[in-house]
Amino acid sequence: xxxxxxxxxxxxxxxxxxxxxxxxxxxxxxxxxxxxxxxxxxxxxxxxxxxxxxxxxxxxxxxxxxxxxxxxxxxxxxxxxxxxxxxxxxxxxxxxxxxxxxxxxxxxxxxxxxxxxxxxxxxxxxxxxxxxxxxxxxxxxxxxxxxxxxxxxxxxxxxxxxxxxxxxxxxxxxxxxxxxxxxxxxxxxxxxxxxxxxxxxxxxxxxxxxxxxxxxxxxxxxxxxxxxxxxxxxxxxxxxxxxxxxxxxxxxxxxxxxxxxxxxxxxxxxxxxxxxxxxxxxxxxxxxxxxxxxxxxxxxxxxxxxxxxxxxxxxxxxxxxxxxxxxxxxxxxxxxxxxxxxxxxxxxxxxxxxxxxxxxxxxxxxxxxxxxxxxxxxxxxxxxxxxxxxxxxxxxxxxxxxxxxxxxxxxxxxxxxxxxxxxxxxxxxxxxxxxxxxxxxxxxxxxxxxxxxxxxxxxxxxxxxxxxxxxxxxxxxxxxxxxxxxxxxxxxxxxxxxxxxxxxxxxxxxxxxxxxxxxxxxxxxxxxxxxxxxxxxxxxxxxxxxxxxxxxxxxxxxxxxxxxxxxxxxxxxxxxxxxx
Amino acid sequence: xxxxxxxxxxxxxxxxxxxxxxxxxxxxxxxxxxxxxxxxxxxxxxxxxxxxxxxxxxxxxxxxxxxxxxxxxxxxxxxxxxxxxxxxxxxxxxxxxxxxxxxxxxxxxxxxxxxxxxxxxxxxxxxxxxxxxxxxxxxxxxxxxxxxxxxxxxxxxxxxxxxxxxxxxxxxxxxxxxxxxxxxxxxxxxxxxxxxxxxxxxxxxxxxxxxxxxxxxxxxxxxxxxxxxxxxxxxxxxxx
Numbered sequence: 059x060x061x062x063x064x065x066x067x068x069x070x071x072x073x074x075x076x077x078x079x080x081x082x083x084x085x086x087x088x089x090x091x092x093x094x095x096x097x098x099x100x101x102x103x104x105x106x107x108x109x110x111x112x113x114x115x116x117x118x119x120x121x122x123x124x125x126x127x128x129x130x131x132x133x134x135x136x137x138x139x140x141x142x143x144x145x146x147x148x149x150x151x152x153x154x155x156x157x158x159x160x161x162x163x164x165x166x167x168x169x170x171x172x173x174x175x176x177x178x179x180x181x182x183x184x185x186x187x188x189x190x191x192x193x194x195x196x197x198x199x200x201x202x203x204x205x206x207x208x209x210x211x212x213x214x215x216x217x218x219x220x221x222x223x224x225x226x227x228x229x230x231x232x233x234x235x236x237x238x239x240x241x242x243x244x245x246x247x248x249x250x251x252x253x254x255x256x257x258x259x260x261x262x263x264x265x266x267x268x269x270x271x272x273x274x275x276x277x278x279x280x281x282x283x284x285x286x287x288x289x290x291x292x293x294x295x296x297x298x299x300x301x302x303x304x305x306x307x308x309x310x311x312x313x314x315x316x317x318x319x320x321x322x323x324x325x326x327x328x329x330x331x332x333x334x335x336x337x338x339x340x341x342x343x344x345x346x347x348x349x350x351x352x353x354x355x356x357x358x359x360x361x362x363x364x365x366x367x368x369x370x371x372x373x374x375x376x377x378x379x380x381x382x383x384x385x386x387x388x389x390x391x392x393x394x395x396x397x398x399x400x401x402x403x404x405x406x407x408x409x410x411x412x413x414x415x416x417x418x419x420x421x422x423x424x425x426x427x428x429x430x431x432x433x434x435x436x437x438x439x440x441x442x443x444x445x446x447x448x449x450x451x452x453x454x455x456x457x458x459x460x461x462x463x464x465x466x467x468x469x470x471x472x473x474x475x476x477x478x479x480x481x482x483x484x485x486x487x488x489x490x491x492x493x494x495x496x497x498x499x500x501x502x503x504x505x506x507x508x509x510x511x512x513x514x515x516x517x518x519x520x521x522x523x524x525x526x527x528x529x530x531x532x533x534x535x536x537x538x539x540x541x542x543x544x545x546x547x548x549x550x551x552x553x554x555x556x557x558x559x560x561x562x563x564x565x566x567x568x569x570x571x572x573x574x575x576x577x578x579x580x581x582x583x584x585x586x587x588x589x590x591x592x593x594x595x596x597x598x599x600x601x602x603x604x605x606x607x608x609x610x611x612x613x614x615x616x617x618x619x620x621x622x623x624x625x626x627x628x629x630x631x632x633x634x635x636x637x638x
Numbered sequence: 639x640x641x642x643x644x645x646x647x648x649x650x651x652x653x654x655x656x657x658x659x660x661x662x663x664x665x666x667x668x669x670x671x672x673x674x675x676x677x678x679x680x681x682x683x684x685x686x687x688x689x690x691x692x693x694x695x696x697x698x699x700x701x702x703x704x705x706x707x708x709x710x711x712x713x714x715x716x717x718x719x720x721x722x723x724x725x726x727x728x729x730x731x732x733x734x735x736x737x738x739x740x741x742x743x744x745x746x747x748x749x750x751x752x753x754x755x756x757x758x759x760x761x762x763x764x765x766x767x768x769x770x771x772x773x774x775x776x777x778x779x780x781x782x783x784x785x786x787x788x789x790x791x792x793x794x795x796x797x798x799x800x801x802x803x804x805x806x807x808x809x810x811x812x813x814x815x816x817x818x819x820x821x822x823x824x825x826x827x828x829x830x831x832x833x834x835x836x837x838x839x840x841x842x843x844x845x846x847x848x849x850x851x852x853x854x855x856x857x858x859x860x861x862x863x864x865x866x867x868x869x870x871x872x873x874x875x876x877x878x
């Protein structure tokens with residue numbers, strides 16, 4: 059890494075070939091400027107108020123509920139519809155047509171007329187049409203096992219057992235959270251000047267956070283309905299541990315390929331924040347705080363149950379590496395001039411471990427890192443510059459796209475997959491080239507192959523030919539030429555992945571985006587879809603604060619049984635003790 | 639039908655990708671359609687008109703010649719949407735030596751779809767004037783985007799102006815100086831000013847974009863060409 063350092067505006071960032079390598083993106087963890095963390099800080103700092111506006115549920119928990127959100131600037135409502143569905147109708151795939159819960163985040167007041175319109179359309183999701191005062195449209199399914207376990211225990215006045223909770227970690231699992239003009243709802247442009255939600259995806263994150271509050275209120279309500287006077291509410295420490303699940307499939311991967319400027323902005327922004335931290339002197343006074351977080355990460359990984367063998371091995375490997383590393387941490391800090399030296403000392407460890415250290419280092423420098431939280435938006439236009447020659451573009455490709463031009467696309471393994479959209483709700487899918495139908499309708503996500511073809515077409519032309527002349531003769535290369543010129547002149551640029559390669563894992567792309575959102579507990583169900591949690595460990599609405607909640611861990615059982623709100627604090631104290 | 643800007647972009651993008659063309663860039667063409675539709679100038683209708691003929695057009699580079707500040711491009715009966723961006727790139731190279739450039743686009747269709755590219759040029763500080771004759775009403779269209787303008791001044795007339803142009807030609811003038819709108823617009827029977835278009839655009843952002851039902855259905859239908867039918871294998875391709 060040392061030898062490949064990029065200098066940009068006097069800031070020593072890591073090189074794009076390090077940062078944008080798919081395996082590293084596939085090892086990322088959330089950090090303090092992940093979108094959910096930024097949202098909670100903002101809600102706490104600006105004292106956003108949430109109240110239960112309407113609660114019209116049957117004794118079985120079906121009906122609708124409205125929460126009111128008041129910020130210093132505007133009023134919003136989360137409108138939730140709870141529907142009765144059969145077990146065999148519960149499906150996390152995009153092709154599903156019914157869900158336990160559907161919901162919408164609405165700008166402004168909800169009139170009777172609007173409520174009726176939402177009632178007729180929100181439960182239909184993609185099949186409905188919604189007005190432009192809806193900012194977010196989404197749905198979620200119950201984790202039936204956890205749901206029933208919690209409600210039956212609480213109805214008896216007993217807290218649920220933590221073993222059941224640790225396996226899942228949520229009550230509701232979202233399967234799609236739509237924003238930006240989908241199915242008639244508001245385009246993101248409308249939020250451009252809205253101080254509450256002008257950051258991309260912040261409205262979606264807020265809707266999910268409010269859904270978490272609903273899920274907790276819902277189980278308390280149902281336990282009361284079932285147990286009457288005997289019932290007790292879920293303890294706050296367990297509530298805090300429960301987040302909102304999310305199932306994400308291939309559909310997320312094309313987003314990262316089709317929005318390269320946004321991905322560059324997110325990655326460059328994170329790198330800029332990280333670079334400031336890495337340039338700080340390695341200070342022994344930070345040892346305790348860092349060790350606490352690293353130990354918490356160990357505990358978190360030990361509590362992640364995944365059936366995915368590869369992820370399980372990665373987690374175990376990271377736990378072992380971190381336990382060893384943590385034991386040497388004080389000595390390693392002592393011999394490091396800066397935190398960069400400490401990070402370099404982990405280069406022989408797994409990418410998962412390196413990424414955990416990065417998230418922990420960012421965590422202990424809020425005064426440096428939080429300044430970057432509002433810099434996630436960017437323009438997306440892909441443009442060519444005037445007056446450039448074939449040679450200019452060749453030089454750029456030689457410098458920034460070696461990963462593409464050095465791939466031999468005449469080899470079958472480098473062209474193994476093709477991406478397409480299915481007639482089933484236009485779901486993105488992967489097919490094997492030469493074996494499956496649809497190759498002639500392949501989606502143009504093959505950036506590496508397009509760059510390779512552009513490169514060799516350019517090589518066949520005189521170096522002094524203008525780029526405009528080249529594209530006039532070969533207009534089929536203009537789209538990729540615009541992309542590489544734009545991204546090649548950005549700090550991090552394109553993700554360096556050939557998505558057609560036989561061994562290429564879309565999971566890496568999914569995890570990258572989910573980490574930026576702030577997901578935890580990665581549980582891949584195959585190499586094409588993953589379950590994660592959001593807001594697990596996050597403060598509850600009633601206690602919202604901008605403190606840290608990196609790497610959520612289950613409160614200690616002994617403490618939980620006492621049902622005290624201080625359980626998490628005690629759990630953290632226990633971890634701190636073990637860090638000494 | 640009320641749709642959103644994102645829906646316009648997404649559906650048009652898919653519709654163009656489904657045509658599997660060598661010439662033309664789906665993201666730019668989607669912007670061409672959306673930018674027009676957002677100001678009520680029927681982008682979807684123009685695109686639908688284009689799609690009827692696009693598969694019959696020669697999908698090959700345009701022929702260009704430049705003499706003394708005049709660029710002539712023969713589009714061989716193709717859509718402006720598929721070729722204008724490369725022509726503009728080439729024209730901008732010529733403007734390094736010229737303060738003013740005239741582009742004559744010969745044998746082309748869907749001339750309204752040039753709007754989005756010219757909007758971008760105006761935003762970059764190049765004044766644009768576009769005009770063409772048409773076989774049906776309005777017989778002549780002129781719009782001017784002076785430097786920095788985000789919306790044009792639009793003028794329509796019911797008489798052909800000819801000016802050495804055929805009914806399938808278009809003239810675009812680019813200049814580093816603004817055009818004299820008052821002088822150029824005399825004799826036109828209808829003026830739609832930028833303020834008017836701005837009002838339509840604001841409504842489109844805030845309340846949704848109006849598209850005629852049949853035009854929207856036609857566009858959505860075109861966009862299905864890219865979809866692949868279901869099979870046992872394809873369901874597994876989603877990862878479950």
